[in-house]
Amino acid sequence: MRAVVCDRLGDPSVLKIEERPVPEAGPRDIVVKVGAASVNFPDVLTVSGDYQHKPDLPFVPGMEGAGMVYAVGAERLDWKVGDKVIFGIRPGAFAEYVAVTPKGHLLRLPEGWSFAEGAGFRVxxxxxxxxxxxxxxxxxxxxxxxxxxxxxxxxxxxxxxxxxxxxxxxxxxxxxxxxxxxxxxxxxxxxxxxxxxxxxxxxxxxxxxxxxxxxxxxxxxxxxxxxxxxxxxxxxxxxxxxxxxxxxxxxxxxxxxxxxxxxxxxxTLLRLPQMGYSYAELPKLAALGVMRPHISHRFPMECAVDAFRALIDRKVVGKAVLEMSI
CATH class of the missing domain: 3.40.50.720 (NAD(P)-binding Rossmann-like Domain)
Known part of the structure; x- marks a missing residue:
């Protein structure tokens, strides 16, 4: 699979495309074939080394996306291959496939939403x-x-x-x-x-x-x-x-x-996981169309640098996304 990789810190020009193995699903993991991933300002800060969360180099940036379940771990009976989902991962979303661990977050993609809209919802x-x-x-x-x-x-x-x-x-x-x-x-x-x-x-x-x-x-x-x-x-x-x-x-x-x-x-969710129950309201709000993302910019994965620069230059209204073939 292809992925956007940061192997040194700096401005968006440090990003490049690499081939990596498709991740396998552990017993409690879900592997998602990514349809779109959202570009967020914390992604810019992470690549430059200015964000609180500092992953080890090299890493695949990206905090959220949407796509279709590709593989299901033996213990994850709540999902099946083919389900359309919104996922959270930190980092790793800018890839054609991602493995979402139990620490990650999965929501069902609301009816009628595109992968691009789903990718821009969670954060x-x-x-x-x-x-x-x-x-x-x-x-x-x-x-x-x-x-x-x-x-x-x-x-x-x-x-x-x-x-x-x-x-x-x-x-x-x-x-x-x-x-x-x-x-x-x-x-x-x-x-x-x-x-x-x-x-x-x-x-x-x-x-x-x-x-x-x-x-x-x-x-x-x-x-x-x-x-x-x-x-x-x-x-x-x-x-x-x-x-x-x-x-x-x-x-x-x-x-x-x-x-x-x-x-x-x-x-807050990491330190006070008991508050997670209240986020059950988010899928309900999404189903009502509340906080449905406005997507102003769409880029292929090869243009991740351009996506970052559009965000930095304040050209984006709502969300910019990277789109993958699915």
Missing amino acids: AATTAYHSLVHRGALRQGEVALIHGASGGVGLAAVQLAKHLGARVIATGGDDERLAVVKQNGADEVVNYRTSDFVSAVKALTGGKGADVIYDPVGGEVLEKSMRAAAYGARLLVVGFTSGGPSKLMSNHVLIKGLSILGIRAGE
Whole structure:
């Protein structure tokens, strides 16, 4: 089989295609023939060596994908050859076949979904659900401010927040991409390059501010968000796609009674596996079409470098995927 391989750390140009053996299914494993794999920002960071999770070299990048069950371990009676599935693996998704161990995650591909849509579901949906439901406790009628809304995790958060009954204000830096965000459920969109989002949020909420702020961007965006927050707001620190952490003003935290919450959905499941039961809601939400990914870019495996660069250059709306023949 072919796989995208990283044998040295650096920019996306270090990636190359190699031939590797098709994995065999151990007693508790499922081997999946991959139809598509999603490219996520943590994949970029992992290849550059800047992510918390640092696999040994060489490795096959990729956190999630979708495809068809190819082989089933003797103890895995819950799946059969031919089942269409969404899988999580860390790392290893950018290959024509993957072995999903018991530590991995398998969901059934919803009826009517393409492999590309399935490939883009799990990471974004899990992050959005953990953020807004577990940590942010977003309630019907509250105002949710979603930053980075045209990215994969941002768009999933917009869709979920709207489903939960919130008023959704979404930010981004491009009007065309924000138009897609609007189509996916945002009540209002704000281009932070041409408008001051703090002033906009204050005006849209009658001076109150946002109750829950979802921020995968970090940097100055999170710092300014404290001024856009309502009293008692929950600030969800999801990531740092801006390139670095923020310097938060503790006086704002004190005066406004803010809660600042770190979001690491995967780490939470590792440390608190008892919380896994709540993720049973994800297949139900997928069946309803909630958090159905928007796929703006599709690349063959040979163009993995181009897929990474499209993500880095902020050309992607929702998700970019690598597609394999199946």
